[in-house]
Amino acid sequence: MPVTIRDVARASGVHISTVSRTFSAPHLVNPETRVRVLACAEDLGYRPNRAARALITGRTHNIGLIIADIANPFFPPLIKAAESQARHRDYHVFVADTNEDAAAEEELVHALAKQVDGVLLCSPRMSNSLIEQLSREVPLVVVNRQLAGLPCVLMDVGQGARSAIEHLAGLGHREMALLGGPRGSWTSRELRRAASAAARAAGAELTVLGPNPPTETGGLAQAEQVRRAGVTAVLAYNDLMAIGLLEGLDALGVRVPQEVSVVGVDDISLSRLTRPKLTTVATPTAAAGRTAVDMLLQQDTDFPRTARGGGATVAVGVRRTTAQVMLQTELVIRDSTAPGPYAGRERPGTAAAGPGPHRRADPGNPVVAAGDVVAS
Amino acid sequence: MPVTIRDVARASGVHISTVSRTFSAPHLVNPETRVRVLACAEDLGYRPNRAARALITGRTHNIGLIIADIANPFFPPLIKAAESQARHRDYHVFVADTNEDAAAEEELVHALAKQVDGVLLCSPRMSNSLIEQLSREVPLVVVNRQLAGLPCVLMDVGQGARSAIEHLAGLGHREMALLGGPRGSWTSRELRRAASAAARAAGAELTVLGPNPPTETGGLAQAEQVRRAGVTAVLAYNDLMAIGLLEGLDALGVRVPQEVSVVGVDDISLSRLTRPKLTTVATPTAAAGRTAVDMLLQQDTDFPRTARGGGATVAVGVRRTTAQVMLQTELVIRDSTAPGPYAGRERPGTAAAGPGPHRRADPGNPVVAAGDVVAS
DNA sequence: GATCTCTCTGCAAACCTTTGCACTGAAGTA
DNA sequence: TACTTCAGTGCAAAGGTTTGCAGAGAGATC
Numbered sequence: 001m002p003v004t005i006r007d008v009a010r011a012s013g014v015h016i017s018t019v020s021r022t023f024s025a026p027h028l029v030n031p032e033t034r035v036r037v038l039a040c041a042e043d044l045g046y047r048p049n050r051a052a053r054a055l056i057t058g059r060t061h062n063i064g065l066i067i068a069d070i071a072n073p074f075f076p077p078l079i080k081a082a083e084s085q086a087r088h089r090d091y092h093v094f095v096a097d098t099n100e101d102a103a104a105e106e107e108l109v110h111a112l113a114k115q116v117d118g119v120l121l122c123s124p125r126m127s128n129s130l131i132e133q134l135s136r137e138v139p140l141v142v143v144n145r146q147l148a149g150l151p152c153v154l155m156d157v158g159q160g161a162r163s164a165i166e167h168l169a170g171l172g173h174r175e176m177a178l179l180g181g182p183r184g185s186w187t188s189r190e191l192r193r194a195a196s197a198a199a200r201a202a203g204a205e206l207t208v209l210g211p212n213p214p215t216e217t218g219g220l221a222q223a224e225q226v227r228r229a230g231v232t233a234v235l236a237y238n239d240l241m242a243i244g245l246l247e248g249l250d251a252l253g254v255r256v257p258q259e260v261s262v263v264g265v266d267d268i269s270l271s272r273l274t275r276p277k278l279t280t281v282a283t284p285t286a287a288a289g290r291t292a293v294d295m296l297l298q299q300d301t302d303f304p305r306t307a308r309g310g311g312a313t314v315a316v317g318v319r320r321t322t323a324q325v326m327l328q329t330e331l332v333i334r335d336s337t338a339p340g341p342y343a344g345r346e347r348p349g350t351a352a353a354g355p356g357p358h359r360r361a362d363p364g365n366p367v368v369a370a371g372d373v374v375a376s
Numbered sequence: 377m378p379v380t381i382r383d384v385a386r387a388s389g390v391h392i393s394t395v396s397r398t399f400s401a402p403h404l405v406n407p408e409t410r411v412r413v414l415a416c417a418e419d420l421g422y423r424p425n426r427a428a429r430a431l432i433t434g435r436t437h438n439i440g441l442i443i444a445d446i447a448n449p450f451f452p453p454l455i456k457a458a459e460s461q462a463r464h465r466d467y468h469v470f471v472a473d474t475n476e477d478a479a480a481e482e483e484l485v486h487a488l489a490k491q492v493d494g495v496l497l498c499s500p501r502m503s504n505s506l507i508e509q510l511s512r513e514v515p516l517v518v519v520n521r522q523l524a525g526l527p528c529v530l531m532d533v534g535q536g537a538r539s540a541i542e543h544l545a546g547l548g549h550r551e552m553a554l555l556g557g558p559r560g561s562w563t564s565r566e567l568r569r570a571a572s573a574a575a576r577a578a579g580a581e582l583t584v585l586g587p588n589p590p591t592e593t594g595g596l597a598q599a600e601q602v603r604r605a606g607v608t609a610v611l612a613y614n615d616l617m618a619i620g621l622l623e624g625l626d627a628l629g630v631r632v633p634q635e636v637s638v639v640g641v642d643d644i645s646l647s648r649l650t651r652p653k654l655t656t657v658a659t660p661t662a663a664a665g666r667t668a669v670d671m672l673l674q675q676d677t678d679f680p681r682t683a684r685g686g687g688a689t690v691a692v693g694v695r696r697t698t699a700q701v702m703l704q705t706e707l708v709i710r711d712s713t714a715p716g717p718y719a720g721r722e723r724p725g726t727a728a729a730g731p732g733p734h735r736r737a738d739p740g741n742p743v744v745a746a747g748d749v750v751a752s
Numbered sequence: 753g754a755t756c757t758c759t760c761t762g763c764a765a766a767c768c769t770t771t772g773c774a775c776t777g778a779a780g781t782a
Numbered sequence: 783t784a785c786t787t788c789a790g791t792g793c794a795a796a797g798g799t800t801t802g803c804a805g806a807g808a809g810a811t812c
Contacts, residue, residue, distance in 0.1 A: 002490070004798055015762050020800060030760055049490050051427040051436065052798035055767045060427065062470075062491075070456040071645070073449065080446040080473050087472070092488065094438075095471040096463070097456050112468065114378070114425050115438075216649070243649055269447070273592070273619055275651045380768060391792050396770060406790055428768035431797045 003044045012040040023048060063296060064094045064112040064119040066105060072214070073268040074238065074285065075122065078143070081289030082120060089297055091117075100182075102126040106134065113138040118296040121145070125184065141296045143288055145186040146324065151299060153292045153325045157187050157265060158194035160281030160329035164235050164263045165195055167279075167331055169202035172343030173233035173261060179222055179245065180210025181237030188237055191265070195235055207231060216244035223248025232260055232340045239264035239271045239280055246274055246336070257338035267332055276335035284327045291325055379420045388416040399424060439672060440470045440488040440495040442481060448590070449644040450614065450661060451498065454519070457665030458496060465673055467493075476558075478502040482510065489514040494672040497521070501560060517672045519664055521562040522700065527675060529668045529701045533563050533641060534570035536657030536705035540611050540639045541571055543655075543707055545578035548719030549609035549637060555598055555621065556586025557613030564613055567641070571611055583607060592620035599624025608636055608716045615640035615647045615656055622650055622712070633714035643708055652711035660703045667701055 009016040014033060021028050022037040029037070040046075054060040063086055067075050079095060086093045094112055098104040102125040109119055118139035124131060128147055134140060135150055142152045168176060178195050181188030192208060199206035207229050212218035219241030226234055226245065236242035242264030249256055256262050256276060264271055267282035385392040390409060397404045398413045405413075416422075430436040439462055443451050455471060462469045470488055474480040478501040485495055494515035500507060504523055510516060511526055518528045544552060554571050557564030568584060575582035583605050588594035595617030602610055602621065612618035618640030625632055632638050632652055640647055643658035 002798095006798080016799080017763075017801080018761060020798095021761090024800070028760075033760080047486065047490055049431075049798050051430045051491065052767090053800075054427045055425075055431060055769095055798080056800050058767080065471075070452045070459070073452075076446045076449075076452055079471070083446070083471060083473050084475075092470050092472070092491065094468050095441075095455070095459060096468070097459050099460075110423065114423055115427065115468065247649070269592075270646055270649065273623070273646065273650060382768080392769080393771080393793075394791060396768095397791090400770070404790075409790080425768055428797090429770075431768080431799095432770045434797085 002049075003046050004049070005046070007044055008037060008041045008046050011044060012037045059117050060115055061090060062092050062094060062116045063293065064096065064108070064116040066096050066098060066108055066112075066119060066121050066124070068098055068100045068123050068125060070095070070097045072240070073270060074240075074266050074283075077285045078122065078289040081286035082293050083289075085290040085293040086297075089293075091293075091297070098125070100125055102130075106130060109134045109138065109140075118299070120292050120296060122292075123185070123187070125182075139296060139299055141292045141299070143292050149322050151295050151323050153288050153295065153327065155187075155283040155285075155288060155327050156329050157281065157283065158190050160265060160283070160331065161191045161194040161235065162198040163329075163331040164265075164279075164281055165198035165202060165204070165206075167333065168233040168235070168261060168263065168337065168340070169199075169204050171233075171261065171337060171339045172345065173340035174204045174342050175207075175229075175231040176204055176233045176235065177207045177209055177226055177229055177231040179212060179219060179226075179234060179236040179241050180208055181212065181214050181241075183211045185214075185237075191235075191237060210237070212237065212241060214238055214241060216240050216247070219244025219246075220248040223252055223254075226260065227252055227254055233263070233337070234260060235263045235265075237265060239266045239268045239278060242278055242280065242336075243270065243274055246276075246278070257336050261337040261340065263331075263337060272334070274336075279334045279337040280332055282330045282332050284329070287327055291327065295323060295325065378425075379422045380425070381422070383420055384413060384417045384422050387420060388413045435493050436491055437466060438468050438470060438492045439669065440472065440484070440492040442472050442474060442484055442488075442495060442497050442500075444474055444476045444499050444501060446471070446473045448616065449646060450616075450642050450659075453661045454498065454665040457662035458669050459665075461666040461669040462673075465669075467669075467673065474501070476501055478506075482506060485510045485514065485516075494675070496668050496672060498668075499561070499563070501558075515672060515675055517668045517675070519668050525698050527671050527698050527700065529664050529671065529703065531563075531659045531661075531664060531703050532705050533657065533659065534566050536641060536659070536707065537567045537570040537611065538574040539705075539707040540641075540655075540657055541574035541578060541580070541582075543709065544609040544611070544637060544639065544713065544716070545575075545580050547609075547637065547713060547715045548721065549716035550580045550718050551583075551605075551607040552580055552609045552611065553583045553585055553602055553605055553607040555588060555595060555602075555610060555612040555617050556584055557588065557590050557617075559587045561590075561613075567611075567613060586613070588613065588617060590614055590617060592616050592623070595620025595622075596624040599628055599630075602636065603628055603630055609639070609713070610636060611639045611641075613641060615642045615644045615654060618654055618656065618712075619646065619650055622652075622654070633712050637713040637716065639707075639713060641705075648710070650712075655710045655713040656708055658706045658708050660705070663703055667703065671699060671701070 005016050005019045009019045014037060018029055018033065019037055022034050026034060050061060065079060065082055083093050094116060096108045098108060105124055105126050112119060121140055121142045123144040124142065131147060140150060142150055146152055146154055176199060178192060180192060196206055209222050209225050212222060214237055219236055223245055234245060236245055242262050245262055246256055249260060254260055264278050264280035267280045271278035271280050381392050381395045385395045390413060394405055394409060395413055398410050402410060426437060441455060441458055459469050470492060472484045474484060481500055481502050488495060497516055497518045499520040500518060507523060516526060518526055522528055522530055552575060554568060556568060572582055585598050585601050588598060590613055595612055599621055610621060612621055618638050621638055622632055625636060630636055640654050640656035643656045647654035647656050
């Protein structure tokens with residue numbers, strides 16, 4: 001019942017190879033023939049069978065997208081952007097959810113490997129060495145994890161943490177807390193490193209609370225600790241946790257931002273809707289999705305996995321690009337931060353004023369803010 | 377480089393067909409041989425090539441999921457549940473985002489048709505007749521749209537609207553407004569129909585405002601209208617709009633729920649985080665995803681598209697099940713609704729008390745709450 | 753008129769797997 | 783012993799497409 005290249009060939013009176021070429025190498029076929037073939041194809045409603053095509057070319061024109069938790073509002077914009085970008089390039093995308101489970105991640109990479117030209121690993125939970133190993137089975141691009149020898153797209157949460165801490169210090173906060181993220185998260189480590197350094201530089205003290213699950217509940221559960229720590233400002237691993245903390249502090253009768261300032265990370269759409277509206281470090285999620293897809297596809301065209309002729313299969317060396325892209329983040333100041341106890345007083349070694357409130361600029365199209373390209 | 381059935385055959389000293397059978401029909405091969413083959417396969421890291429398998433069996437073991445807007449928080453739980461259920465049954469899922477664009481929907485169904493065993497159409501924007509027509513190209517299950525002759529999974533928003541209106545009437549509201557959804561949405565029509573009837577029955581008056589885009593902005597933009605209409609209670613098409621309305625009313629200095637009560641629909645996770653927390657009609661999104669996948673796969677096993685032998689292709693008749701499943705909704709009462717001006721007074725023809733506040737029960741596993749199965 | 757060049761088209765193999773059919777040999781039956 | 787039955791295996795075709803190679807003309811050049 002499905003109409004094949006063969007039907008089109010019969011209808012237009014040419015050989016199937018000519019029909020094939022009409023679609024995959026139009027310049028090789030006589031314009032007249034071409035229009036005839038195209039007309040017949042249109043008529044019959046012919047659509048090339050990608051499975052068959054994949055069988056011989058070795059390229060499926062599919063990519064896989066492995067996500068820790070689709071329900072986490074951080075991911076949908078990334079998925080959306082990645083899917084859109086992929087489709088733009090005539091690729092379709094498999095989306096798989098691992099429920100934050102490392103074993104599921106591995107299983108999915110295996111399962112998808114034969115069906116895709118590459119896989120995007122978003123905020124993976126598995127070990128570096130396993131990722132390394134899997135990358136020999138299928139081209140991988142890793143998002144939110146730095147891995148020598150593999151293409152990565154990272155968001156500069158370090159810079160974000162610095163901005164946040166400086167903002168808080170500028171407001172006159174000296175006692176701060178960091179709500180850490182899940183164990184083994186690259187982002188969490190990065191955040192902690194940068195926040196500690198920035199706090200030290202600003203003459204502030206930073207208490208680290210965690211690790212915590214990266215959810216609303218995780219934040220809520222730390223409200224008591226935050227109060228007990230006696231800090232006046234908190235930077236949370238992500239907005240979800242910050243929002244949970246907002247809830248928790250409210251329940252304890254602690255007013256935000258009057259008594260405690262709270263800063264999140266991610267700028268999920270929700271953070272504009274809390275009360276008070278959340279000050280947060282915006283991560284370019286959509287840009288990350290687009291960029292990751294671009295890198296995957298680029299890698300794929302540069303170093304195709306196999307090049308097949310009429311039959312001979314030529315294995316290709318393992319050379320590949322391992323560009324690492326760092327995307328900029330930006331502090332978005334809203335209503336959950338306010339002057340602290342030391343407001344107005346001169347801080348040691350710094351001008352008093354913090355950075356002026358900058359509104360967020362939309363990162364727009366595929367933005368590579370700080371491109372650190374390392375060829376291997 | 378990739379290891380095929382052929383390599384396994386060579387390694388284990390049997391014919392490729394035996395290897396094939398060890399995987400696809402194990403009972404046909406001698407246990408001894410089987411373990412040997414499996415061992416070799418394991419050793420070599422063999423993974424069946426699904427594209428090749430699809431080519432001959434006609435089943436790809438993939439399904440497509442077409443979504444109006446992944447970034448709309450209504451969808452991620454549905455996607456997550458669908459993906460999980462599909463994978464449970466050894467299917468992978470393509471996810472595609474149409475940006476609320478009907479043309480994109482059609483294009484995607486076409487593009488995916490050859491690559492999947494069926495497609496889930498979620499809250500489609502295209503016309504009934506087009507859906508009808510596309511369903512001849514690839515098995516379809518439609519979510520949130522009722523379509524004679526096609527399998528659908530619906531959420532009983534009518535019942536939800538009734539509950540909401542009765543709840544509001546019970547609280548003593550008589551002047552209410554409905555914020556309508558986008559034009560052409562089945563859910564929106566259903567909501568309007570049921571809400572009007574329920575209001576009439578309760579002796580209340582219902583003003584319909586809209587149609588509106590199903591977003592926060594859409595709700596925000598109607599705040600002024602709501603105030604002008606002089607109503608004391610509002611039912612919104614979805615939570616996003618309700619939240620936008622909350623914002624808008626706040627900006628106008630109208631207090632919720634003291635002056636105006638607001639009810640949403642969907643119970644997205646956000647609605648627990650607004651202030652006041654949103655009273656809303658919970659829709660069983662995850663259950664819908666699971667059920668839709670089940671129906672698609674069921675249909676596919678009942679009436680496979682083609683049954684191929686060693687070569688003969690047998691076209692199968694167009695018979696198919698067209699079960700329509702209606703899933704129950706539930707009113708979740710939180711803090712955005714409060715007694716209205718007629719509280720305590722006897723309403724004509726009804727007992728004064730509204731339905732008691734029932735907390736939401738988690739729908740748990742594949743739940744078909746009210747299964748209205750119509751075989752065609 | 754012979755030779756060469758060039759464009760277009762056809763031929764056939766190959767991609768990897770499944771599956772109807774046929775074959776083998778051993779066990780069971782008469 | 784001669785026959786059937788049956789489990790296990792091999793053979794080969796098929797699925798839809800791509801692509802290196804070769805051939806057929808047409809036109810150009812000498």
